Amino acid sequence: xxxxxxxxxxxxxxxxxxxxxxxxxxxxxxxxxxxxxxxxxxxxxxxxxxxxxxxxxxxxxxxxxxxxxxxxxxxxxxxxxxxxxxxxxxxxxxxxxxxxxxxxxxxxxxxxxxxxxxxxxxxxxxxxxxxxxxxxxxxxxxxxxxxxxxxxxx
Numbered sequence: 001x002x003x004x005x006x007x008x009x010x011x012x013x014x015x016x017x018x019x020x021x022x023x024x025x026x027x028x029x030x031x032x033x034x035x036x037x038x039x040x041x042x043x044x045x046x047x048x049x050x051x052x053x054x055x056x057x058x059x060x061x062x063x064x065x066x067x068x069x070x071x072x073x074x075x076x077x078x079x080x081x082x083x084x085x086x087x088x089x090x091x092x093x094x095x096x097x098x099x100x101x102x103x104x105x106x107x108x109x110x111x112x113x114x115x116x117x118x119x120x121x122x123x124x125x126x127x128x129x130x131x132x133x134x135x136x137x138x139x140x141x142x143x144x145x146x147x148x149x150x151x152x153x154x
Contacts, residue, residue: 004036006043009051015039015063015087026068030084038084039064042131047087049107050099054091061126062088085110086130095122097154100140103129104152110136114152115143 004012012029021028030036047060065073065081080086091099100114110132116125142153 006040007048009057010043010047012036012039014059015043015084017059018062018065018069020073021066021069024069024072026066026072028064028066028069030064030066035064035084038133041133042085042087042129045131046103046107046109046129047089050089050091050103053102053106054094054099056091056093058089058091060087060089080110080130080132085132086128088115088126088128090123090126096125096127097122097152100127100152101154103127104140108136109138111139111141112152113141113143113148114154116145117142117154119154 006012006015016028016030018028051058062081064084065075065079067082070077070079070082075081090096096117097114100112103109103112110130111128113128114125115128118124140152142149142151
């Protein structure tokens with residue numbers, strides 16, 4: 001199942017890749033159709049438009065996380081990553097604040113979080129984007145490692 005193509009440039013295998021899962025021997029491939037469909041929606045509505053716009057190949061830092069992987073990294077048990085609804089991304093040569101701003105201005109999303117970004121350090125942090133089939137909140141946030149603030153602090 002991991003060879004499933006989710007969009008023109010993104011596969012299920014890419015969205016499930018995790019060095020931590022490999023190191024801890026955790027199976028990180030979803031087996032239920034709902035999660036795979038959610039990953040497909042994220043690929044079509046978030047990842048592929050970003051790839052098409054910037055024209056630079058990239059692989060998400062984090063996509064799907066099995067419950068075991070999510071627990072191993074200490075993430076919230078409510079994480080949208082576990083449902084296949086979220087990705088964390090960076091694109092080589094693109095400032096993470098520019099990436100977040102482009103997503104905010106051009107895509108429909110549930111949450112957009114500019115995480116651990118330091119102004120003036122373009123490669124700092126990453127961009128978390130989630131997408132749901134229905135009722136996307138269009139909620140932009142910034143997270144500095146301690147607090148969430150509403151909006152993109154760039």
